[in-house]
Amino acid sequence: MNFSFDNSYARELEGLYVPWKAAEVPQPKLIRLNHALAEEMGLDATALDSPEGAQLFSGNKLPDGTATIALAYAGHQFGGFSPQLGDGRALLLGEVIDRQGKRRDIAFKGSGRTPFSRGGDGKAALGPVLREYLIGEAMHALGIPTTRALAAVTTGEFVRRERNLPGAVLTRVAASHIRVGSFQFVAARGDEPLLKKLADYVIDRHYPEIKAAEKPYFGLLRALSERQAALIARWMNVGFIHGVMNTDNMTLSGETIDYGPCAFMDRYDPKTVFSSIDEYGRYAYMNQPPIANWNLARFAEALLPLLTAEAGGDQDRAVEEAMVILGDFQSCYEGHWLAGMRAKLGLAREEDGDFALAQDFLAGMEGQGVDFTQAFRRLADAAEAADASREGWLRQLYADDKKLDAWLPRWRARINAEAADPAQRAQAMLAVNPVYIPRNHKVEEALDAAVELGNYAPFEQLLAVLQQPFSEKPEWAAYAEPAAAETSAGYRTFCGT
Ligand code: AMP
Ligand code: MG
Numbered sequence: 148m149n150f151s152f153d154n155s156y157a158r159e160l161e162g163l164y165v166p167w168k169a170a171e172v173p174q175p176k177l178i179r180l181n182h183a184l185a186e187e188m189g190l191d192a193t194a195l196d197s198p199e200g201a202q203l204f205s206g207n208k209l210p211d212g213t214a215t216i217a218l219a220y221a222g223h224q225f226g227g228f229s230p231q232l233g234d235g236r237a238l239l240l241g242e243v244i245d246r247q248g249k250r251r252d253i254a255f256k257g258s259g260r261t262p263f264s265r266g267g268d269g270k271a272a273l274g275p276v277l278r279e280y281l282i283g284e285a286m287h288a289l290g291i292p293t294t295r296a297l298a299a300v301t302t303g304e305f306v307r308r309e310r311n312l313p314g315a316v317l318t319r320v321a322a323s324h325i326r327v328g329s330f331q332f333v334a335a336r337g338d339e340p341l342l343k344k345l346a347d348y349v350i351d352r353h354y355p356e357i358k359a360a361e362k363p364y365f366g367l368l369r370a371l372s373e374r375q376a377a378l379i380a381r382w383m384n385v386g387f388i389h390g391v392m393n394t395d396n397m398t399l400s401g402e403t404i405d406y407g408p409c410a411f412m413d414r415y416d417p418k419t420v421f422s423s424i425d426e427y428g429r430y431a432y433m434n435q436p437p438i439a440n441w442n443l444a445r446f447a448e449a450l451l452p453l454l455t456a457e458a459g460g461d462q463d464r465a466v467e468e469a470m471v472i473l474g475d476f477q478s479c480y481e482g483h484w485l486a487g488m489r490a491k492l493g494l495a496r497e498e499d500g501d502f503a504l505a506q507d508f509l510a511g512m513e514g515q516g517v518d519f520t521q522a523f524r525r526l527a528d529a530a531e532a533a534d535a536s537r538e539g540w541l542r543q544l545y546a547d548d549k550k551l552d553a554w555l556p557r558w559r560a561r562i563n564a565e566a567a568d569p570a571q572r573a574q575a576m577l578a579v580n581p582v583y584i585p586r587n588h589k590v591e592e593a594l595d596a597a598v599e600l601g602n603y604a605p606f607e608q609l610l611a612v613l614q615q616p617f618s619e620k621p622e623w624a625a626y627a628e629p630a631a632a633e634t635s636a637g638y639r640t641f642c643g644t
Contacts, residue, residue, distance in 0.1 A: 150190070150210055150253070152241030156323070159442065162341050163329065164216040169206025169238055170259025170269065172314070178243040178603060179280065179610075183399060184320060188245045188253075188297070195298070203320045204298040206238070206570035207257045211239060213375050215240055217261035221326030221335055222395025223445055223502045225429055225639040230335040232328060232395050233263025236271060239324060246355045252324050253297065257316040270306040276315040277606055279406040283319075285613040286403055291381045302344035322402050325349055328395030329444045333361060340577050340580055344428025349399045350598040359381045364453040369472045372443050374401030379439045380483030384491065385581065386412035386519045388432050390422040390640060394442045408640035411584045415512035416520040421587075421640045438478045447473060463486055474592055489521050490579045493521055493562055511550035518544060518629045522523040529555075530562065533569050546635050581616035583623065585609070586631035587638050 157164065159205070159578045175202050185192035195203070209215070217234040224232075238261070240253045256279070257271025280296040286378075287293050298318040305311040350358055350367055356491060357366035378401050382389065389396070390408035398404050408422035411481040417433035425431075447454070447469040451462070457463035488505035489497065512522055525541035538555055542548040564573060593605040612626045619627070629635060 150213070150241065152243060153211065153250075153350075155213065155250070155352070156218075156239065156252075157214060158243065160339065160341075160345060162219075163260055163345065164218045164239070164333070166214060166290040167238060167261050168215060169209075169255060169316075171207055172205045172302035172304060172316070174301075175205030175303045176303065176315075177202040177204060177209055178209055178277075178299045178301055178315070178344075178597075179606075180204075181280075181284075181297075184295055184297050184386040186441060188243055188248075188251065188320065190243075200298070201300050204255075205302055205315060205316050205480045206255055206301045209240070213240055215255075218324055218329070219263065219332050219506055220326055221332040222248060222326070223331070223391050224393045224395070225425075225519075226256070228331070228335075228614045229411070230310075231263070231332070233306055233332075234261055235264040235267050236261070237319075240318075242598050251324070252319075252321045254319050254321065254324060255316055257302075259316070260448075264387050269304060270302075270314050271317060272306050272312040272598075273301055273315040274312065274598050275407065276317040277594055277597055278590060279317055279319075281590060281606070281610060281613060282409060282585055283403075284610060285616065286387070288614050288616050289381075289385055289581060289584075291385070291387075292322075292378055292401055294319050296320075300593055301578035321398070321404065322400035323349075323352060324400070324404075325352075325399045326395050327399070327442055328393075328451070329393060329399070330446060330449035334452075339452050340486065342449075345455060353400050361458050364455040364457050365472065366469060368443070368450060368454070369475075370449055371401070371446065372472055372476050375439050376476055376480040377444060377483045378403065378438075380480055380487055382435060383432075383484055384487035384583065385458055386415075386432070388412060388419060388421060388430070389435065390425060390430055391444065391642065392418075392430050392435065392438045394445050397439070397442045397446075407642045408637070410590075410640050412519050413587065413635050414632075415515075415517050415522070417509075417513070421638060423639045423641050436477070436480050439480075440473060443471055443476060474500070487579075491576065492526070492558065493567075493576045495565055495567060495572075495575075495583065500561075506563060507554055508558070511554050512545075514549055515545045515550075516632065520581060521627070521629070522632065523580035524577070524582055524627075526558075527573050529571040530576055531569055531586055533550060535559065578617055582619045582627050583612050583616045585613055586626065586629060587640075588634055589626060598604070634641045 180196045182192040204563050215238040219233045238255045238258045260269035276299050283295045297320050300316050301316040304314045306314040310516050354370045359475040360366040396405040410421040412419045419432045421427045455462045529538045529541050531537050593609045596602040596605045612623050
């Protein structure tokens, strides 16, 4: 099996990784190979979906010449800075150029201890591996930039958590694994030549269009801000809560990374937090845009020596210019968010009152036990008629639909002022408002069956549903329903460690 690796990171960024090998595991078994992704990557899916594939994706038998490395990075975790985190349970196998000519990393997660493991065992448990697989594929199908799972294997050994759990290794594909924390790692060591190398590398790999700019490092700060603003807007549009937006979990590529305690919001509540370790709600749903902005400020700080050079050696001026860019984040984010909301609400044109119209729809859901995902689906149904005759199904979601009384006529006047025919508008709304998201109880059900019984049927079924989030099928009705309020009220997620 030949991957034709071309390892630019290892070649160009010495000092940002250590060569390291995966731990041997006793009995690797391939649980799932992502055929579609393997094809995209130009890999031989049929050959990989085999016992040899299991040996490979467990790290036991790698193709000749594979030079695995553990990446170094730092990061602010819940606001506190750690100058050295790094791949404590991950390894980069290498980079492959996919069929579209895009360079992509292939990496393990759960492949054993590395010099960055600190107190950890370097392993991953099956549940979190399957969870990352499911949510990554769901995000991809929703059209949201994300890392993806290429394969999941069980290792045949147990890992010690609160109790013994089956061990597993995830193989992950990413546009790259460079994070804001990668820059912080270099900045904390005061290694300016390496900082410049890293920034130039990122520009080459992810932002080639700014290479020729007069001030490419300011350009990089702005480009990343814009990409992250777009990404977070997409999260907010589907009710995704990442749960651990530390700076080491923010990529330079603009892909969503590290599906640990993430989950989708069910009942609309901007303060929703699922992660058990997020005691103060730092990473609550509504905090995601300002936290992204905060992370970008940490990125700007790490870049400061390069920015200062571009400001003619004047650090104060560099800070001032960086602040302007950081200050633009909110309006950039709102622009993306509103574009997404217009589509969700069935608005083709742009009008001044749209922001308020969108916000008021959400405000009306608050405290009413309204399922966020279902509300937009049912609004699409209401749009099928030019009058109020189809609005009853949406109203049923509300404990008290008084706020809708005021809102629906505003929305209807707004859409009726556009030319589109109601059926077409409703179709367009159904194409952007998912019917299937990874429902927390469905995810848990699939993970439990796999972990407790070795039964992967619920996982496979859920995966199939999540890969087609917009096409409603009668036999999948149960996947469109939220859990009963009693079940979902205290729902907690745990870090994938
Ligand atoms: P994460 O929560 O996955 O973003 O991980 C944060 C940091 O903890 C990273 O440096 C990880 O490599 C490290 N880490 C998480 N789990 C483990 C583990 N079981 N063993 C070693 N390091 C870990
Ligand atoms: Mg991480």
